[in-house]
Amino acid sequence: MMLRLVKNKVAPAAALVGMIAGGLTISHAAGSYDFDYEMKYPHWHFEGPFGTYDRAAMQRGYQIYREVCAACHGLEHVSFRHLGDKGGPYYDENYPDPNSNPYVKAFAADWLIQDIDSETGDTIERQGTPADKFPPIYPNDAAAAGSNGGAIPPDLSVMVSARGGGADYLYNLLIAYDEPKPEKMVISPGTYFNPVMDGGAIAMAAPLIDDIVEYADGTPATVDQMAADVTEFLAWTADPKMEARKNTGLMTMIYLTILAVLMWFSYRRVWRNVEH
Template sequence: MTFFKAAKMKKTLFVGAAVMAAAASGLAYAAGGGGTGNYKMEHVHWHFKGAMGTYDKAAAQRGYQVYREVCASCHALEHLSFRHLGDKGAPFYNPDFPNPNDNIIVKNFAADWQIEDIDSDTGDIIERPGVPADDFPDIYPNAAAAAGSNGGAIPPDLSVIVAARGGGADYLYNLLMAYDTPKPDYVELTPGLHYNPVFEGHKIAMANPLSDDLVEYADGTPATTKQMALDVTEFLAWSADPKLEQRKGAGLMTMVYLSLLALMLWLSYKRVWRDVEH
């Protein structure tokens, strides 16, 4: 086989493979399997991205309000205790209360939840208001109850969801924003499923949880759907990576230290070798 023939065959094979790949992705699209269909993903400029990123505290505080008033009826925060809200780098950190157990806001938030406990005198199961040391409670007694209340689908824990999903914060934000996308005719929904082109398979058991003015923000910010989606994502980005600010701060200190060390090494090298021909 001449070189030219081989090259031509390669080209034909390549074009053939490309056509097949395009056809396959078209089929997957038609089946609602891949991509985000007729929805265009929005890339948000998150405050916490980048080498020196920090969380937007006001946004994360509003995000907690959205979680508490909207998402918490179905989704738990398994990996969080109330006191974590008042840790350094957390949305409600207050330097006057280095110990978050003393933070008044955190205490109030905890007391707003009912926690199951055992009465130490009678041994009965009781409910009492939460304290900062308590974990966020489970929403359902077990997985069967969670599925039973949600048409067979289990609302996942949200505390690490931003880290657990490819696309992270952008995924969560767009998932919440994509509900208004018109449903193409070829997508058929069974009762209890909703069209959401960002969700894998495009059919989700969660109804659109947000609508304009669903909450009344404590800080007076207008509660548009977009604002709430941004804010709850900021809060859940923090809960998925609460040590981000400390880590980035330590990284900066390390860079400063290494730069100074390099400078001193260079100066001492100059000094040691100053009278030597080299």
């Protein structure tokens, strides 16, 4: 009886677990780090099944994006109104409609948007509104490449999802510029040594130096702090619905667990007089 129990019930369960574990190991093939650099793995506020984004860190991260990254990198899939969405950096429960959120309005107005005058048809520049998307930094790819020695600065909207190491990769990339270069390695002009980058050479110069920004909340602007903050912000731009998803996930898992118990007892009851 016991053996049959093992065969019929435990074996399928073990197969499930095995196949899932297999799937996970396959997907976690991160970049190769052939240098002596040791990856740092800070604790992220958004980690784990109950993790949420750290509002203050995201807001500081937005400041870094605005004042540093946005010199070259776009955020094409994000709209200003997203900043005030539930789960976003500037969500305010007094303004459930992000379009009327004063922070969102102010940030949008801080950007210039290319538009066409509806009366004359002329090309104009106007202040951004919450409904606008973050504007492209360069008019086209050729301009982006031309201004950056041939390398097009990638869009940052989904950058955290687009790299194998996720948030940890991005954070380490930003703090690893100071690492000593292996003596034998030759870096071609226009690129910089970075042991986290695949191949060790990156076209982006070190973007962060201590106190490059002055944080509105008075936090000391160290490279480490800024790297962590902008990573938090970009983790949100890549996955803005994470908090809603985890909340729904918890309710779903509880519901399904109760249902599973009920189904198990129904099964026992229906089969109570049948040996099988």
